[in-house]
Amino acid sequence: MAVRIVFLGSLQDIAGREEMEAAAPLDWARLLEAVGPDCAAALQLERVHIACAGTVLADKVALLAQDGDEVALLPPVSGG
């Protein structure tokens, strides 16, 4: 199995796709490598968050996704 990476909002345009798979375990350094330089740069921004297995990480650098986890890359939101 693997980790599924989901790109939300403007990160879909930057990454050029809506999702991808990566080998588990996936930590912060491997995530940056997997998504490509443009998306990696965006992920460094403070207002971009990461969720792993349905939970938003308080510290995204501490990411450690396991087999079967879904990692969501969350740019600034805008609703209503």
Add this chain to the structure above:
Amino acid sequence: MAVRIVFLGSLQDIAGREEMEAAAPLDWARLLEAVGPDCAAALQLERVHIACAGTVLADKVALLAQDGDEVALLPPVSGG
């Protein structure tokens, strides 16, 4: 002709009526005399206002109603 005095809200209960007539011209002292002691006491309260001829008086003590004017006695309001 005369001055019509209209009692609003709780002043109707205090005065025991909804309106009365008084001789013109009607000033503050004559108003207090006309409405009776209980209502006169209520009129002294800061949050009780007086309108004359459709305009709320900034200084009710300056009342000077002429023939045909309507004087409204306005206790604290409560809407909505």
Add this chain to the structure above:
Amino acid sequence: MRDIRLLSEPFNLGLLIGPFTHAHPGLGGVCTFVGEVRGGDGVELLELSHYEPLTLPGMEDLADRAFARFELMGLLMVHRIGPMQPGEPIVCVSAAALHRRDAIDAVDFCMDHLKSASWFWKREKRADGWHWIEPRDSDHADIARWG
């Protein structure tokens, strides 16, 4: 659209708010507050009296101030007078604007002023008779927020 009314009969909210909302194509948001006669604490009937020469002109003046203070596309302000049963709507204020902050604040502003600075007098009938209602301290605190 500007719609300021005193009504002596129960009103249908949908018939007021539907046309009001549709009168403002391109709006960003509509905020609506509806106040009802509270029941449940022994109130059998509520009666709102007003003073004709002041009450509606005062509401028009309040609407002028709301339009001057907020960026509004429309304002609806409807207030009941006369006797009312618990559960009946007593007041409805609706504001349409490009931005939600203006719509919400305008409704808040108008309601605070209708509650404790407009020419209405309210009394409630309970088992032991009629009681005049004065604004609560919190109503005075609410209106003080607008300076």
Add this chain to the structure above:
Amino acid sequence: MRDIRLLSEPFNLGLLIGPFTHAHPGLGGVCTFVGEVRGGDGVELLELSHYEPLTLPGMEDLADRAFARFELMGLLMVHRIGPMQPGEPIVCVSAAALHRRDAIDAVDFCMDHLKSASWFWKREKRADGWHWIEPRDSDHADIARWG
């Protein structure tokens, strides 16, 4: 009554708000905000995307906080997702309470958080293509009011 929903189809406001209001006999007031897709500045289509595992749970959590913070009898929070035309409702928040301050403030609170602190992403299609929308500075200022 607590009614928190994501909808992928247009909704009829009267069918939402009528039953909501009637579900709270004895209420003092209901405040309702409806946001619509703004037209007029070249927007042809608006699309709201969400992230299933977070968005609805986040709205439920927001409702929990609103119930904890304000004295509410009921809260309705409905948000559209997917593609929308200008003029269509995109969000509706309605709060029922004994006192108007709670109803109005709860709607204000929920709208501020739906706008810039919930898991939605909005993009607009104009003549030159799609544009992602980020919250305005005023949206951040609005949410900061709640501490």
